[in-house]
Amino acid sequence: MADTVNNQINFVDMHVAYFCMEIGLAAEIPTYAGGLGVLSGDMLRSSADMELPMIGLTLLYKKGYFKQTLDGSGNQIEAEMVWNPADYLELLPTRVSVTVESRPVIIQVWLHRLMGVTGHINPVIFLDTDVPENSIWDRDITQILYGGDAKYRLAQEIVLGIGGVRVLQELGCGKIQKYHMNEGHSALLVLELFRYFAAQGHGNPSRAVHNHCVFTTHTPVASSMDQFEQSFAETMIGRQIPAQLRSEIFVDGVLNMTRLGLEFSAFLNGVAKKHSEISRQMFPGYRIESITNGIHSSFWAAEPFKKLFDHYLPGWAADPYSIRYVLSIPGQEIWEAHQEAKAALIAQVNKEYGQEMDLDTFTLGFARRATAYKRGDLLFSDPQRLKRIAKNCRGLQIIYAGKAHPQDFAGKELIKKIIENMHLVAPEIKVVYLADYDMKLASLLVAGVDLWLNTPVRPQEASGTSGMKAAINGVPHFSVLDGWWIEGHIENVTGWSIGPMPDKVSERAADIDVEDIEDMYSKLEYVILPHFYEQRDEWIKTMRHSIAVNGSFFNTHRMVQQYVLNAYFQ
Numbered sequence: 001m002a003d004t005v006n007n008q009i010n011f012v013d014m015h016v017a018y019f020c021m022e023i024g025l026a027a028e029i030p031t032y033a034g035g036l037g038v039l040s041g042d043m044l045r046s047s048a049d050m051e052l053p054m055i056g057l058t059l060l061y062k063k064g065y066f067k068q069t070l071d072g073s074g075n076q077i078e079a080e081m082v083w084n085p086a087d088y089l090e091l092l093p094t095r096v097s098v099t100v101e102s103r104p105v106i107i108q109v110w111l112h113r114l115m116g117v118t119g120h121i122n123p124v125i126f127l128d129t130d131v132p133e134n135s136i137w138d139r140d141i142t143q144i145l146y147g148g149d150a151k152y153r154l155a156q157e158i159v160l161g162i163g164g165v166r167v168l169q170e171l172g173c174g175k176i177q178k179y180h181m182n183e184g185h186s187a188l189l190v191l192e193l194f195r196y197f198a199a200q201g202h203g204n205p206s207r208a209v210h211n212h213c214v215f216t217t218h219t220p221v222a223s224s225m226d227q228f229e230q231s232f233a234e235t236m237i238g239r240q241i242p243a244q245l246r247s248e249i250f251v252d253g254v255l256n257m258t259r260l261g262l263e264f265s266a267f268l269n270g271v272a273k274k275h276s277e278i279s280r281q282m283f284p285g286y287r288i289e290s291i292t293n294g295i296h297s298s299f300w301a302a303e304p305f306k307k308l309f310d311h312y313l314p315g316w317a318a319d320p321y322s323i324r325y326v327l328s329i330p331g332q333e334i335w336e337a338h339q340e341a342k343a344a345l346i347a348q349v350n351k352e353y354g355q356e357m358d359l360d361t362f363t364l365g366f367a368r369r370a371t372a373y374k375r376g377d378l379l380f381s382d383p384q385r386l387k388r389i390a391k392n393c394r395g396l397q398i399i400y401a402g403k404a405h406p407q408d409f410a411g412k413e414l415i416k417k418i419i420e421n422m423h424l425v426a427p428e429i430k431v432v433y434l435a436d437y438d439m440k441l442a443s444l445l446v447a448g449v450d451l452w453l454n455t456p457v458r459p460q461e462a463s464g465t466s467g468m469k470a471a472i473n474g475v476p477h478f479s480v481l482d483g484w485w486i487e488g489h490i491e492n493v494t495g496w497s498i499g500p501m502p503d504k505v506s507e508r509a510a511d512i513d514v515e516d517i518e519d520m521y522s523k524l525e526y527v528i529l530p531h532f533y534e535q536r537d538e539w540i541k542t543m544r545h546s547i548a549v550n551g552s553f554f555n556t557h558r559m560v561q562q563y564v565l566n567a568y569f570q
Contacts, residue, residue, distance in 0.1 A: 009113070009123045011171040016054040016568055017179045018044065019164055019186035021156070022145055023058040023124060025112060027440035029088050030064030030081045031126065033145055034369045034403075035465055036218055038439060039556075040182055042296035042465075044124060046556035048116030049318060052564065055173060057164040057186075059156060060085060060110055060126035061145045068403045068436045074419030076370075076404055076412050080144075085110055089126060096166040100155050102238050105138045106131050107163045109171075117298070117318050125171075127163055146405065154228055154236045157257065161188030162240055165196070178568045180214040181265070184226055184257030187215075190264040191249075194242050206245070206264070214567045215261035215268050217288070218462050220278040221373075226257040262286050267567035271463040272484050274502065278459050291562045292484055293463040294555040297323065300469040302344075302447035304337035323472070324552040331540040338447075338474050338543065345448025349399065353432050361395040361430075362532050365449030365475075367437055367466060370404035370411040377414055378455040380421035381517045387428040389521065393529035397430045399449060401437040442466070447473035450532060454479035455498065455516065461485075467495075471550040474543035478528065480516060488550045495546065496523050 024032030024041040032038060040056070047054040064081025071077060085091075089110040097104045110126040129141045141155045164186065168176060181187055190209050197205035219225060233255040234241065241249060248263055249255060262268055262283055269289045270276030276290035298317035301309065309316045312329045316322050326334070339359065346357050357363070368374045379398070380386065390396035400418055404411030415433070422431040434441060446452065452470035454461075454477065461483035468484065470477060477495035479485045481502050489497055499516040532539050 009111070009121065010053070011055070011123065011173050013175060014053050014055040014123075014168075014173045015175055015177050016047075016052065017164075017168055017173065017176050018047075018054055018056045018182060019160060019180065019189060020056070020058055020182040021160060021185035023056055024439055025114070025124065026088070027438045028083065029112070030083060030438070031058060031061050031145065032439075033065040033405075036183060038442075039293055039465055042294070042299065042556040043182075043559060044114055044122065045116070045296040045299055046560045048114045048120055048122040049118065050557065050560055051116065051118060051120040052122075052560060054122055055168070056114075056122070056124040057160070057167070058124070058126060059142045059145075059160055060089075060128040060130075061143060062128075062130060063143045063147075065145045066403070066406060070415070070419070070433065070435050074416035074433070076415055078406050085126070085128075088112065094167065094170050095131075096163060096170050098158050098163045098166065099238050099240055100138065100141070100158055101236055103135075103138075105129055105141065105155075105159070106133045107159060107167065109167055125164075125167060127159055127167065129159060150228060150232070151236065153226065154233065157185050157188055157226070158237060158240070161186045161190075162192045165189050165192040169196070177212065178214050179212055180216070180563075180567075181261045182216050183218050184261050187257045187261040187264075188237070188240075189213075190260060191237070191240055191242060191245065194245060195240075198242070206248075209264050211266050213261075213265040214563070215265035216271065216291075217258055217261070217268070217279055218271055219258075220275055220282070220459055220462050222282060228255045229253065230255060259283065262288075267570070269567070272487065274459060274483065274486050275462040289566065291559060291566070292487060292554065293465050293468070294553075294557070294559045295465050295468045295472065297472050297551065297555045297557070300443065300446065301472050302337075302341040302443065304340040305447070305473055308333060308337045320555040320557045321552055324548045326544060326547045326551070329544070331537065331544060334474055334544055334547075335536075335540050341447035341473060342450070345399075345444045348444060349432055349434070353434070355430060355432050357397050357430050357432070361397045362393075362451070362529060363397040363399060363449045364451050364453055364478075365399050365445050365470075366453045366455075367399075367401035367434075367442060367445050368454070370402040370415050371408055372410045372414060373457045373460040375455040375457060376400070376402065377417045377421065378513075378517060378520065379453065380418065380425070381513075382521070383421055383424040385521055387425050389525045389529070390425075390429045393525060394533045396529070399432055399434065399445065401434040401441060401445060403437055442469065446470040446475060449475060451475065451495075451528065452477050452479075454485070455520070456480055456482050458482045458502070458512070465554075468550065468554040471546040471554065474547050476542050476546050477550075478520075478523070484554060488554060490545070490549065492527075493542065493545045494549050495542070496528060498523070
C-alpha cells in the first residue's frame with residue numbers, strides 16, 4: 001500500500017513542503033476558518049497547475065472550525081461541523097509520534113490528491129491524533145481549528161511543526177529544498193530540522209535550517225501572534241528543544257512563534273507591500289520582502305465568466321496573465337455574464353432567507369471575518385443618511401456574511417449590531433446577513449454582488465483576498481486604502497477608495513472614522529450609484545478593468561512564480 005502510494009504521488013520528488021495551520025481545499029473539507037486557509041488552498045492549487053513539486057501539510061479537524069447559525073436577535077450560535085474524512089481523504093499506513101508534556105502522541109496521516117490543470121498531482125497531508133493509542137485529551141488535539149486554550153494551541157503546533165517534519169521523513173521526502181512556514185503556527189519545525197541536520201553531521205545545523213526555511217507573516221498586529229511563556233513552553237515541548245538553541249528560541253522569557261520563524265529563515269516576506277513595511281517596523285533587523293497575496297483565478301471565477309474566458313481567452317486558466325486581454329471582450333457580454341452570476345446569488349438568498357431582492361437593484365456585498373478592526377458596521381454609521389441615499393439613487397440592496405471567532409465577543413456584538421441596523425433601514429433598503437459563511441457561499445457572493453465593500457482600520461489589513469475574488473468576476477472594489485488595495489486601486493478604473501491616501505491619514509482614530517464615513521457615503525451617493533444606474537457603459541468599463549488590471553495580476557500563479565524565483569530555488 002505504502003509503496004503504491006509513494007510511486008503514484010512521488011513523495012521522493014517533492015521539493016517544497018508548505019506548512020499551514022489551516023488549508024481550504026473545498027467547503028466539504030472544513031479544515032479552514034477564513035483567509036489564511038483559503039489562500040493556502042489557492043497556493044497549492046496553483047502549484048499543482050504549474051507542476052511545482054510541493055507537498056502541503058496541515059491538521060485534520062474532524063469538528064472543523066464551527067457551524068454558524070444566527071438567532072432572531074443576531075446572536076451567533078456555534079455548533080460542531082459534521083463530516084467524514086474518509087469521504088474525501090485517504091488514510092495512509094504512515095505513523096509518527098511527537099512528545100507533548102513528556103508523553104508520546106501518535107499521529108496518523110491522511111492524504112488528499114490535488115490535481116492541477118495538466119493532470120499533475122500534488123499531495124496534501126492532514127495530520128490526525130485521533131487514534132486509540134492516545135489518551136482522550138491527546139486524541140482531541142487535532143479536532144477543532146483555533147479552539148481551546150494556550151495548552152491546546154501549543155499542542156497543535158507541536159503536532160504540525162515537529163510532527164509534520166517527521167511525517168515528511170517517514171514518507172521518504174528526501175529532496176525537500178525549502179520548508180515554507182505560512183504563518184508562525186508551524187515554526188516549531190525548525191527544532192526538528194535542527195535535530196535532523198545535527199544527526200546528519202552538519203557542522204552548522206543552525207545554518208542548514210536557515211538555508212532550508214522560508215517564512216511568511218500574515219499579521220501586522222503583535223497581539224495576534226502566538227506567544228508562550230518559556231516555562232510553559234519547555235514543559236509542553238520538553239526534550240524536543242535542542243539545548244544549543246534555547247537562547248535563540250526564547251527571547252525575554254517568551255517563545256514568539258513569529259520571531260522563531262523569522263530567526264531561522266533565509267527568505268522572509270509579508271503579504272502586501274504595505275504589510276511588509278509594517279512588519280519591518282515591528283521586527284527591525286530582519287529583511288522582510290514582499291509577495292502580495294493572490295487568488296486561484298479559475299477556482300474563483302463564476303461559471304458564466306469561465307465560459308466567457310474559455311471562448312475569448314483560451315488557456316487563461318493555466319496562464320492568468322492572459323486575462324488582461326479581457327479588454328477586447330464586448331462589454332455587453334461581460335454584463336450578461338455578471339447578471340447570470342447575480343441571478344444565481346439573488347435566487348438563493350430569496351429562497352433560503354425569504355427575501356424579495358431583485359436583479360436590477362444595485363447590490364453591495366460585505367463578507368469578512370466578524371472582528372472589530374474590519375468595521376463591518378461602518379456602513380450603518382448614519383442609517384437615515386443611508387436610506388436617503390438609497391431613495392435618491394434608485395435603490396440599494398446589501399448582503400452581509402461572516403463568522404466571529406467563538407472567543408471574539410466584540411466580533412459577536414458586531415454581528416448583532418449589523419442585524420439591528422438591518423431593521424432600522426428596512427423597508428427602504430433590503431439587507432440580509434447570511435449564516436455560516438464558507439467557500440461555497442463566498443463563490444456566490446464575490447461573483448453575484450455589484451460592488452465589494454471593505455472597511456478595515458489601517459494598517460491592520462495585512463492583505464485581504466476577497467476583493468481579488470470579486471475582481472476576477474468583474475465586481476469593482478470599494479475599500480479603505482490598506483492591504484492589497486493600495487496596490488490594486490486606480491480611482492474610477494478598478495474601483496474606489498474610502499478615506500484619505502495612506503500618507504494623509506489622521507492620527508486620531510475618531511477623525512479617521514469621520515473621514516472614512518463621509519467619503520464612503522459621498523462616493524456612494526454622488527459617484528458609484530449614479531455610475532451604476534445612469535452610466536451603464538462606464539460601469540461596464542470599470543468591471544472590465546477590474547478583471548484586466550487586478551484579475552490578471554492578483555493571482556496565486558504570479559505568487560508561486562515569485563516564490564520560486566525569490567525564495568524556493570535560490
